[in-house]
Amino acid sequence: MRSIATVLLASATSALAQDFSHDGNYGAPYPDTVYPGFESSNPVVIAGSKSFQTSPPKYPSPWGSGSGDWAAAYQQARAFVSQLTLEEKVNLTTGTGWELDRCVGQTGSIPRLAFEALCLQDSPVGVRDTDFNSVFxxxxxVAATWDRGLAYARGQAMGEEHHGKGVDVQLGPVAGPLGRTPEGGRNWEGFSPDPILTGVMFAESIKGIQLGGGVMASAKHYIGYEQEHFRQNAEAELYGFNVxxxxxxxxxxxxxxxxxxxxFADGVRAGAASVMCSYNQINGSxxxxxxxxxxxxxxGELGFQGDSATYDSGDSFFGANLTVAVLNGTVPAWRLDDMAIRIMAGFYLVERNTTRNPINFSSWTxxxxxxxxxYSGTGWTxxxxHVDVRADHGSLIRSIGARSTVLLxxxxxxxxxxGKEKLTAVFGNDAGPNIDGPNGCSDRGCDNGTLGMAWGxxxxxxxxxxxxxxxxxxxVLAAGGAYESNLDNGALTTMGALARRANVSIVFANADSGETYIEVGGNLGDRNNLTFWQGAEAAIDIVAGNCTNTVLVVHSTGPVLLEKYANHxxxxxxxxxxIPGQxxxxSIADVLYGRVNPGAKLPFTIGRNRTDYGTDILYTPNGLVPQVNFQEGVFIDYRAFDRHNETPTYEFGFGLSxxxxxxxxxxVTKMNVSDYAPFTGHSSAAPTYGxxxxxxxxxxxxxxxxxxxLYQYPWLNSTNLTKASSDPHYALPGFxxxxxxxxxxxxxxxxGGAPGGNPMLxxxxxxxxxTxxxxxxxxxxxxxxxxxxxxxxxxxxxxLRGFERLSIQPNGTATFTVDITRRDLSSWSTVEQDWFVRNSTKTVFVGSSSRSLPLQAVLV
Structure with a gap:
């Protein structure tokens, strides 16, 4: 029973929801739900994180208003949509079908108005499934750089490459998964388990993609998509799970x-033209x-003005089904109009000053x-x-790779x-190539050679x-040194012999992850552990056991356990x-040899033990409908370590130079601002066009x-609306x-009240x-x-509430400046359903990491 409900929601998206069964008192003490690991200290409990909750219905779907920077785009969109027929509006909102056009996702076109189909294409690291593109x-x-400018520059370069290939919507960047669990398979696509660091990098990436690159960004995956296991029941069934x-x-x-x-509030405020939904359920929906x-x-709250995208299912809930739904009155005409307006508003917001390139690639070959x-085997052409869109982006990629390398x-x-060391020796599979070539595994679905890109x-x-x-x-050769390498982690005897001779041994090790549809080494997207892959631990042990000057370089999608190496x-x-790209x-040589002075900081915590994080993947179903209860609340990553008073190996925000x-x-300077006022007001009535x-x-x-x-068309097969629809649910009462x-x-x-929420926040x-x-x-x-x-x-x-990457000369100084907003100090009221600043003592801390904060002051 999804089709009409989905249409009545949006153009289609993804989401999450709350349980309203506890009098709306979320986050208050609740007697039978306890944070794991807190039982022996001060119990902290959370309501609304229990199995089999229900998500409350919220209708109607709000129609876009064109608020903020969207005003001009909405004016153009309304003028355009007013010209469209019913079929043309439906075509604009409908994907044509999986592998039935050149792009991963493609809408119908409007030939009468010479409007070409919109091309939606992965990925958040470059143009997927084509050639002569960069891998960023x-x-x-990007999060490890803690550099807003680099986030924007990368977004702009990726946007330019997508634009050059004829793409209209880049399916990225990623703020979901946020990184609730360190083993999460797709955490690397996003930024950090800290919402502030992610929010800033997310917003800057969106601005770069749209303002600099000239293509629409699709902010994803909205929301609560924190593990790969069981994200789709059909996928899980293929792996033998009963869900x-x-x-x-x-x-x-x-x-x-x-x-x-x-x-996501930061992304909406930055002007994201599109939001992509996720695979999971949220509170039962x-x-x-x-x-x-x-x-x-x-x-509503975030004031999102753009459109939404959903994963292709093969059987469209749109197309002719949407035409039928409008004709039989199930979906009101204003709902379809809003869908079309939102899509075109995003188009005009981003692409109004650019010339669209024709689609010049195929995702399928x-x-x-x-x-x-x-897919249908028609239209030979x-x-x-093979358009080369790389420009000079390799230098940017190299710079980001070096400036994101954290010296631990x-x-x-x-x-x-x-480089003049008498003998430099390099070790490990992760230092060398995939013998089948860098693209030898489809969607990078293997861990052969060095880890420049994870999979999916x-x-x-x-x-x-x-x-x-x-x-x-x-x-080394350019500096006149001697060099040898051993790239086989199984060759422990020869590794040890070479390490004994070396003046410096550099050993490389990795840990990979990705998306569930590919299994690598028994890892179904999510990592099974926080240890190294490729048998690297034995290689590290033999090299370090034989060389007193061993350097360990880690390529990984997230935290790995480093305690024994930190103390070796x-x-x-x-x-x-x-995951540094092409x-x-x-990039790593630039740092090792001092061409770049490392300044990166960890965007996550590296704990001593896996259990220190307090969260984990649900690897085995706990029922036909797997339930993951976020009972830890906001206490993930460094927040959990602080709450439990756990000492990490390397803390969030840590990095040497x-x-x-x-x-x-x-x-601390207190600014003169007016008191917060909840937004009041109503929307206009839903408009219709044409x-x-x-x-x-x-x-x-x-x-x-x-x-x-198999192509999805907006026209009807029959004048009998029941026969014209393939959805069996239209006749169900109360649907x-x-x-x-x-x-x-x-x-x-x-x-609410504006993109990103109440402006006074x-x-x-x-x-x-x-200083x-x-x-x-x-x-x-x-x-x-x-x-x-x-x-x-x-x-x-x-x-974390602010950061700044400063370049400082020897013996020089720089001024670190952060503005603290009302939002930064606010808490969410589950009763008022609004933000408020609690009457409590608030303290600011400034320093070089989450556990090295020498300066502090009370806000008064």
């Missing part, structure tokens, strides 16, 4: 607002039909000639023009190296991949290099029309959700400044961080 560092690497529905993320209202929804998260949260409609350990200035739909084809073995050898006397340096080897820095002179005949006979297929097999057809003026939530309440001094001998970049304690009894010990 993953989102987790009947997708996994359910059960979460309370406070956690939703203060953690998972937070970065599928994300792509969840009226609470789509209608109330996304369109790299052959020059093939079938235009690949040239389908790949550096004993007695073991790094940087000079978030991948792209490499134009080349510079391995660490190649780049380090080039550096012969391991003099450790670097985390993440320039991987050059070849220089050193000190902090002093904290200043007229059409209500007679089914006026909407059947045109005479002599040649159909592409139309209450209120869904109500087009009268609707109240706007108190927390973004008022600056305090300006915090501190940062480079006490070292070389120029360096320091990521200064500001944390806030909101002071509530169930609040985190501290939360």
């Amino acid at each position: 560092p993953a989102g987790v690497n 009947t529905e997708p996994v359910v993320s059960n979460m309370d209202d406070e956690t939703m607002h203060e953690l998972y929804l937070w970065p 599928n994300a792509c039909q969840n009226s609470y998260t789509l209608n109330y949260l996304l369109k 790299l052959d020059t000639y093939g079938y235009e409609h690949y 040239q389908i790949n023009e 350990k550096n004993v007695n200035n073991a790094l940087p190296l000079t 739909s978030g991948s792209a084809n490499f134009p080349y991949l510079v391995t660490p073995d190649t780049a380090i050898q080039n550096t 006397a012969n391991i003099t340096a450790i670097l985390w290099a993440g 320039e991987s080897g050059n 070849y220089s050193s820095f000190s902090y002093s002179n904290l200043r 007229n059409f005949s209500m007679s089914p006979a006026a909407h059947t297929f045109p005479a002599n029309f040649t159909r592409v097999p 139309i959700p209450a209120g869904s057809q109500n087009g009268s003026a609707q109240p706007i939530p108190k927390a 973004y008022d600056v309440l305090y300006r915090v400044q501190a 940062v001094t480079n006490t070292g001998s070389v120029v360096g970049e320091e990521v200064s961080q500001l944390y806030v304690s909101r002071g509530g009894p169930y609040d985190p010990v501290k939360e």
